[in-house]
Amino acid sequence: KSKKNKSKMKILITGGAGFIGSHLSEKYLESGDEGHIIDDVSTGSLDNIKHINENKNFSDNFYVTIDPILNEERMCELIEDCDKVIHLAAAVGVKTILYKPLDSINTNVLGTEIVLKYCNKFKKKVLVASSSEVYGKQNKAPLVETDDVTYGSSDKLRWSYAVAKLMDEFTALAYYREKNLPVLIVRFFNIVGPRQTGRYGMVIPTFIKQALSGEPLTVHGKGTQTRTFTHVDEVCDCIVKLMETQNAVGEIINIGGVEEISIKDLAERIIKKTGSESKIKFIPYNEVYTPDFEDMPRRVPSTEKLKSILGFAPKKELNTILDDVIHYFKNNKIQ
Ligand code: UDP
Secondary structure (H helix, E strand, O other): OOOOOOOOOEEEEEOOOOHHHHHHHHHHHHOOOEEEEEEOOOOOOOHHHHHHHOOHHHHOOEEEEEOOOOOHHHHHHHHHHOOEEEEOOOOOOHHHHHHOHHHHHHHHHHHHHHHHHHHHHOOOEEEEEEEHHHHEOOOOOOEOOOOOOEOOOOOOOHHHHHHHHHHHHHHHHHHHHHHOOOEEEEEEOOEEOOOOOOOOOOHHHHHHHHHHOOOOEEEEOOOOOEEEOEEHHHHHHHHHHHHHOHHHOOOEEEEOOOOEEEHHHHHHHHHHHHOOOOOEEEEOHHHHOOOOOOOOOOOOEOOHHHHHHHOOOOOOOHHHHHHHHHHHHHHOOOO
């Protein structure tokens, strides 16, 4: 049954079998659109989209291509065939960036170049997913889209992710300014929710898994570093609306939540919420990943720009977000 009186739009979501992409695919399918995804199932997985594939209301409108975005021929075909593109495919997670640096840089720089090149060829509107990581070692709060950035030296691989995403932003804006391609860029602030895995370093699924299995929660450094977590559902609502408004074209826009928390407090809160017997284990930074690992001390978004464009921004409290993820872990018996 068609819920809305409108013609079907074909949306292409790169990274559609990823954590964010799978939620976004559902949103578009629910509003009666066609969802095309391309995913190499590297950090994403077919499990993330199993329930979408099996949903009879969706299956006629949902098309999955398993391929890397570096496959130009495939990207050309898909982009030509769709109406709009949301580019989420990327190498993500601190672990991926540190231990697979070359693949990560190629996917995050060349991959985006390919997406933008074919979006420009067929003049398709495109959203490029960037990250709050681009703010680098900034210690100010809140972070505003026009703020300066500072990174560590190039022998510290962590920063390759920020630089790659920044290059994606430059390239997207260049296509907008020189070729009139309708692009928009969003900077995500620590998005969390069901289906996110801790396998690539992400802290909330890691802590919840540890708490539920009675293992110590591994807090890096002293745990004074802060983050502002954002629920994936609210992020997807913002993306859908941003894709519809002309005011977002050519803009860089933060998408982030409301509650700043230190990682130590986060660990304590998760232990309490899960009723776990787990203790906290502090791991010195130099023992976590590589000896010269550098972290971002603080990350709080300004969402003024987002609000001025959409009239709203994510506002879920951290407690609600954590309850949702804990529920997901318990319900799905995730090991
Ligand atoms: N972190 C932690 N223990 C873990 C995983 C992550 O203390 O097991 C910390 C990490 O060092 C960082 C914060 O939690 O300060 C957020 O890490 P994540 O990798 O989730 O996101 P990002 O660093 O990209 O913000």
